[in-house]
Amino acid sequence: MDHFRNIGLIGRLGSDRVVDTLQRLKRFLIDSGYTVILEDTVAGLLPGDDLQVCSRKMMGEICDLVIVVGGDGSLLGAARALCRYNVPVLGVNRGGLGFLTDISPDELEARVGEVLAGHYMSENRFLLDAFVRRDNEQLGTSEALNEVVLHPGKSARMIEFELYVDGQFVYSQKSDGLIVATPTGSTAYALSAGGPIMHPKLDAIVLVPMSPHTLSSRPIVVDAGSELKIVISNQSGIYPQISCDGQVHVACAPGDSITIRKKPQKLRLIHPLDHNFYAICRSKLGWSSRLTDQ
Structure with a gap:
């Protein structure tokens, strides 16, 4: 099981909702005793705390975990840059469908806390x-x-x-x-x-x-x-x-x-333990649920 200590934060630009979620996430991680490293493109949106700032490439070299806040497009861009470093990536959905960014902002602290405590599943995507x-x-x-x-x-x-x-x-x-x-x-x-x-x-x-x-x-x-x-x-x-x-x-x-x-090289993608591909398809693509649930 991975031991996370240095955690990088990447976020989609141009969205107040993303900035709000990044602020919450930054505060939660700092209060929990983790070292937070900000991508240089979002550092200006999160003033204070005098945190370390680096490029996305450097983030892949020094971070134990990178959390991406945004939509699937944000995670796609991060994946292409980070896959060669074998750093695990976790997505928080602040976009549309969210096939890849599967943590809801409503459950941010609880879900991220579970992952940091070692309760997660990991998969490789080529x-x-x-x-x-x-x-x-x-x-x-x-x-x-x-x-x-x-x-x-x-x-x-x-x-x-x-x-x-x-x-x-x-x-x-x-x-x-x-x-x-x-x-x-x-x-x-x-x-x-x-x-x-x-x-x-x-x-x-x-x-x-x-x-x-x-x-x-x-x-x-x-x-x-x-x-x-x-x-x-x-x-x-x-x-x-x-x-x-x-x-x-x-x-x-x-x-x-x-x-x-x-x-x-492959992308290491982190999910909460209850991650279920078919449940995501039902939710995002409008598939029918069980007859007993209808």
């Missing part, structure tokens, strides 16, 4: 690495916890591309793009595009076409150890983009290739 190449030269790279998306950018035209899995040709496609999602991302953009919900423990990747120009094109689930390669047609008249978690964007051109593979 990320994806994406590499964009042109004429064998690497143009850009990024990583994603949810999904890597090939999309037209500002253009309204379809993209023509070829898909390869482990060097084997799969298909040529003309569509609005392709979503390559982890199990974590299967309840996000991929779900809205018609992809399947995948349990977070699955070691698999789903490829979901976006409005394909054929009725026979369906989502494909492949082993997470597969290397995926997308080649944009030279005949394609548009310059599409690769987006990672909707937060990092890399411009592409006709003839470019995008290689996607599982990232070696």
Whole structure:
């Protein structure tokens, strides 16, 4: 069991509700005897106490636990920065759905207190690495916890591309793009595009076409150890983009290739002991409860 002493705080900017929750969390942790370290971008919002301030990268090196206050988007950004340091991450929901940030502010002190006392569950979530190449030269790279998306950018035209899995040709496609999602991302953009919900423990990747120009094109689930390669047609008249978690964007051109593979490092995600994936799906997606509860 982890022993938490130095605890980092990250919060979404531009929200008074996030600042209020960070203030409560900071005071609770200090009063409980923990060392609190603030991310430099939020330090100005939490004056007083003369706390240590550092970058997100440094936070990964010196913290025993990082608590993210915000929505799933806030945790996605933190995950990409912190996964390489193997520091556990806990999410407090101050956003929308909250698939990843599953502690409610109403239960803040009680739930965080349980985690700090050692009453928690830990799981590893894998990320994806994406590499964009042109004429064998690497143009850009990024990583994603949810999904890597090939999309037209500002253009309204379809993209023509070829898909390869482990060097084997799969298909040529003309569509609005392709979503390559982890199990974590299967309840996000991929779900809205018609992809399947995948349990977070699955070691698999789903490829979901976006409005394909054929009725026979369906989502494909492949082993997470597969290397995926997308080649944009030279005949394609548009310059599409690769987006990672909707937060990092890399411009592409006709003839470019995008290689996607599982990232070696994983995110350590912390949950309260009663965390239940199916209960979250029922709550967030409006699934029916038991007949006896209706």
